[in-house]
Amino acid sequence: MSIRGTEIKIEGLTHRYNAKSPLTFNKIDLVSPPGEVLAIIGRSGCGKSTLLHILAGVLKPTEGKALLNGESVESPSPRWVMMFQAPHLFPWMTVRENVGVGLTFARWSKNEIKKRVDEAIELVELKPHVDSNVQDLSGGQQQRVALARSLVMEPELLLLDEPFSALDAFTRASLQKDVRAIAKRLGFNIVFVTHDIDEAIIMADRAVIMAGSPGNIVHKLDVDLPDPRERQDPSVQELRSRLMTTFEQAAYSKEEAPAAASGQ
């Protein structure tokens, strides 16, 4: 599988859902280099999912641009794929059929599909289940099928909207580590939204904090830790508490800003 990352450039990105609704966010600028795993964290309602949907090409910005390798994202594409909390699999199909569904639609030959699907299934460690019906798998295994189905399309960018939040803690922890390892091995970018500070530290190269209404990026923190990352490592714990403090301060200062500006 040959996957390359992409440079993500977000320029003056502004969004509102309709003429009567307030701005979701206002003039966001951000650059993410090829191969970066980027976490977006922030309080509920600050526009994280909206930003992700614009990057996926399923929502249009009101102003500004999202560029991938200089190309404006205008519509969904197998080059930038999104994974959600629920895996959205075809319940009557096997693991192999689910993983290959995009390639079947794209009319690849049976041999090519088999080769690519086998590679993806190996990467997500589901080889023993390749001919199982997906309904017979656990929630974590089903998320692995969804991941493999995204990977067969060789995306430059994987967008994850709280993808592991419905899973138990152990399953979540192993998927977080595996997804990061696969991204680093293949070189694609990830942008993921999470409410979980631990998840940001275990998975990301960098975390950005969104806050305010309209939302904006108020802080960026490099997660400069060696792999593999273990929760109990002192360096992981130290960075976790730094990110937590930064998160609380960023959210607080942003909430105070409008009152101070209006002299109240």
Ligand SMILES: Nc1ncnc2c1ncn2[C@@H]1O[C@H](COP(=O)(O)OP(=O)(O)OP(=O)(O)O)[C@@H](O)[C@H]1O
């Ligand atoms: N389809 C919609 N129409 C109108 N407003 C919307 C729509 N979807 C979201 N919003 C509003 O836009 C704002 C940002 O929503 P968004 O889901 O992007 O936030 P979020 O930071 O991802 O929140 P959460 O962490 O709770 O998922 C919120 O105030 C929300 O109510």
